[in-house]
Amino acid sequence: MEISGRTKVCALIGDPVEHSLSPAMHNAAFKHLDLDYVYLAFKVRREELRDAVNGVKALKIHGLNVTKPLKVEITTLLDRLDESALNIGAVNTVLRAGDKLIGYNTDCIGALEALREAGVNLEGMKAVILGAGGAARAVAFAVAPKVRELVILNRTVTKAESLSRDLKRRLGVDVRFGGLSEVEKEEELKDADLLINATSVGMKPNENLSPVNPNLLKPDLTVFDLVYNPVETKLLKDAKKVGAKVVDGLSMLLFQGAAAFSIWTDRDPPLKVMREALKSALEERVSG
Ligand SMILES: NC(=O)c1ccc[n+]([C@@H]2O[C@H](COP(=O)([O-])OP(=O)(O)OC[C@H]3O[C@@H](n4cnc5c(N)ncnc54)[C@H](OP(=O)(O)O)[C@@H]3O)[C@@H](O)[C@H]2O)c1
Incomplete structure (x- = not known):
């Protein structure tokens, strides 16, 4: 993947994030479709969340996945929540639209x-x-x-x-x-x-x-x-x-990720590639 000044950044925030399977799944999908996106993971503690959200706006980060322990707290810091996030009371996906952050729950x-x-x-x-x-x-x-x-x-x-x-x-x-x-x-x-x-x-x-x-x-x-x-x-x-x-739970993990992928890219997710990436990341984690 060629990183340039135009590359769109998506990231997972939460704590811990080190063992997440999402970077492997999303980067494989970006690469497969030749999209100029990259997916990173940032360890963000609860008390750092407000600064992190301001950072997302300032740095023009394109999209987020949100994991423990931030899923509920972030609902109060976003500009708008879609219906699923409102119902569930938690956000696992964020899209930046201009200067507004919109929260979704793709679980x-x-x-x-x-x-x-x-x-x-x-x-x-x-x-x-x-x-x-x-x-x-x-x-x-x-x-x-x-x-x-x-x-x-x-x-x-x-x-x-x-x-x-x-x-x-x-x-x-x-x-x-x-x-x-x-x-x-x-x-x-x-x-x-x-x-x-x-x-x-x-x-x-x-x-x-x-x-x-x-x-x-x-x-x-x-x-x-x-x-x-x-x-x-x-x-x-x-x-x-x-x-x-x-x-099994891997298929839900795949489909919640696929829905987030579509929100960020407006493209159909390459499910086969994403499933394979998840499986190999999981295997690596077991053997590593
Ligand atoms: N496949 C996917 O895409 C996907 C997505 C999200 C989560 N998950 C998995 O789903 C599981 C739950 O995640 P979560 O985010 O809902 O966690 P959570 O908010 O911390 O909830 C944990 C749930 O498990 C119960 N629990 C924990 N230990 C227990 C025990 N020893 N005996 C009985 N009940 C126990 C808790 O009961 P109390 O309320 O009594 O504590 C609570 O209902 C995790 O394994 C997570 O990896 C999978």
Whole structure:
């Protein structure tokens, strides 16, 4: 990639950012389409966010991805939020349009695209989401208007309650909520069609853990695990064993990135190239 005075800069901000897979995915896509863009990563702590946002404006940085712990706080520092960011209350993508910064949340579309690619038709389904953190909020807003019934179970019940309240207020959808006890999981999974793990349980270095006892899984269940490190989590392995359909977190990571790519470039994302770049960056991270 030839860097020049005209090169447009996109960047990830957050803390930590060192192990992010996004630079590999986006730079591969820019290169493939021969776009004069570059993607960097800047470590920005919470207390540095206001300065960083002013810096984005002053340096005319073209676009941002935003990760922990800045996704919620940055919503108050931007000029405008699109509907998904307003609903979710968090921003993961920013576009600079002149002197204005516009915030988006592409996790919502990322989740829907991952399910669509896997051939999952949400209509008429009962979905159970485990978790009520940032990722769970995005997925809940994505699936709530489409499914027949939605239940949110979270270790901290008050967070599930507050997400359920926001879904009612913003989308007018009734969503039940509860805790993450074995009894609650068993009761809700009995007649569920779709199980979504949006907790961090099963993520490295705890890859031997699963948020769900394998006895609760069944062949007619679709299991979507947002955790992508490892790609095949214990939950997905258990689900495959009983013959359930599985959707991994890497596809959501790809599609949320693809949506951000389109926002910055107005071009169709080269999905195949981006998926390959993600896979090799992940492999490198494992071996490195
Ligand atoms: N595939 C993708 O594109 C994508 C995108 C975003 C996130 N993710 C993944 O999704 C996961 C959650 O991310 P996030 O941003 O939502 O994080 P977060 O906001 O910190 O939320 C973490 C969630 O996990 C729950 N949790 C954590 N440890 C737990 C445990 N030991 N037992 C039960 N529940 C536990 C938390 O429950 P409490 O509320 O009780 O603490 C909370 O619901 C991560 O693995 C992340 O990598 C994937």
